[in-house]
Amino acid sequence: MTPPLTALIADDDKATAKLVEMLLIKWGIKTVVAYDGLEALEVMMQADPPSLLLLDWEMPSYSGIELCEKIRQIDTANPPYIILCTARDSAEHIVQGLNKGANDYISKPFNTQVLKARVEVGKRTLELQSRLVDAMTRLDHLASFDELTGLLNRRVLFERIREDFSRAHRAKENLCFAVCDIDWFKRINDKYGHPAGDAILRQLGDLLTQELRPYDRLGRIGGEEFLLLFSVKDDCNAVKVLERIRSAIEHHDFVYEEKLIAVTMSFGATFIEAGEEVARVEAYFKRADEALYRSKETGRNHVTFSENIV
Ligand SMILES: [Mg+2]
Numbered sequence: 110m111t112p113p114l115t116a117l118i119a120d121d122d123k124a125t126a127k128l129v130e131m132l133l134i135k136w137g138i139k140t141v142v143a144y145d146g147l148e149a150l151e152v153m154m155q156a157d158p159p160s161l162l163l164l165d166w167e168m169p170s171y172s173g174i175e176l177c178e179k180i181r182q183i184d185t186a187n188p189p190y191i192i193l194c195t196a197r198d199s200a201e202h203i204v205q206g207l208n209k210g211a212n213d214y215i216s217k218p219f220n221t222q223v224l225k226a227r228v229e230v231g232k233r234t235l236e237l238q239s240r241l242v243d244a245m246t247r248l249d250h251l252a253s254f255d256e257l258t259g260l261l262n263r264r265v266l267f268e269r270i271r272e273d274f275s276r277a278h279r280a281k282e283n284l285c286f287a288v289c290d291i292d293w294f295k296r297i298n299d300k301y302g303h304p305a306g307d308a309i310l311r312q313l314g315d316l317l318t319q320e321l322r323p324y325d326r327l328g329r330i331g332g333e334e335f336l337l338l339f340s341v342k343d344d345c346n347a348v349k350v351l352e353r354i355r356s357a358i359e360h361h362d363f364v365y366e367e368k369l370i371a372v373t374m375s376f377g378a379t380f381i382e383a384g385e386e387v388a389r390v391e392a393y394f395k396r397a398d399e400a401l402y403r404s405k406e407t408g409r410n411h412v413t414f415s416e417n418i419v
Pocket residue numbers: 120121122165166167168
């Protein structure tokens with residue numbers, strides 16, 4: 110969605126600033142006015158700064174051109190559209206202005222029609238930029254999250270876990286790395302249909318999110334398999350947390366089209382002691398997965414730790 114357009118008019122000549130302000134308001138644009146370069150820069154440093162800038166070249170504290178340079182150094186996904194307003198309209202000055210980051214320039218004194226046309230070009234450019242930023246944000250989201258559950262997907266989850274490992278190592282925290290898998294998921298799909306299976310996955314994603322703390326790591330790594338990573342006091346604590354989650358799932362009312370569906374999950378986990386030389390994510394995944402296999406073999410709805418496998 111395109112945010113409402115706000116323009117910054119920076120001009121030390123109050124009569125000119127007033128005239129431009131009146132015109133922009135008439136054309137349906139919100140305005141902010143600054144009477145010198147510093148004041149204009151301060152406006153641009155605030156949250157949600159104006160996106161269309163009309164900067165006078167000759168101003169106290171910072172000239173329009175210095176302002177251009179400073180504004181272009183601000184790190185933003187939505188850079189403003191800058192029109193330099195100047196009586197210096199020699200080729201050399203125009204080139205200098207554009208090279209310093211201006212998008213366009215307009216000669217003073219203004220021709221109202223030309224100003225309006227230039228402002229329209231700015232508006233169109235900003236709208237296009239805003240649509241591109243939205244599209245990129247959506248693509249980024251699609252590339253990082255599982256569409257069904259809204260949880261992190263496998264690729265991004267493994268990336269984040271690598272960062273979690275480094276952080277936990279520095280903070281000397283114990284971690285529990287767990288994978289869990291829905292028991293007899295195929296039977297659920299066969300009996301109630303795939304939309305029911307999808308609903309279970311979504312409800313399970315919500316339930317796991319509720320059971321964990323906001324800073325714990327959770328993601329869907331495949332069909333009916335999820336991965337959890339959280340810090341714990343000790344190994345007993347890790348067992349307790351996973352048992353609590355396993356039991357919460359067993360006793361949760363999973364509902365699809367008013368039908369109550371019984372769901373249980375099997376867990377496989379490995380304990381990562383603070384300070385231990387951290388291995389690759391894949392190595393812990395393999396250990397946890399082997400423990401999960403043991404949970405499946407020993408009757409399901411069960412938590413197994415890799416340390417307990419002899
Ligand atoms: Mg001036």
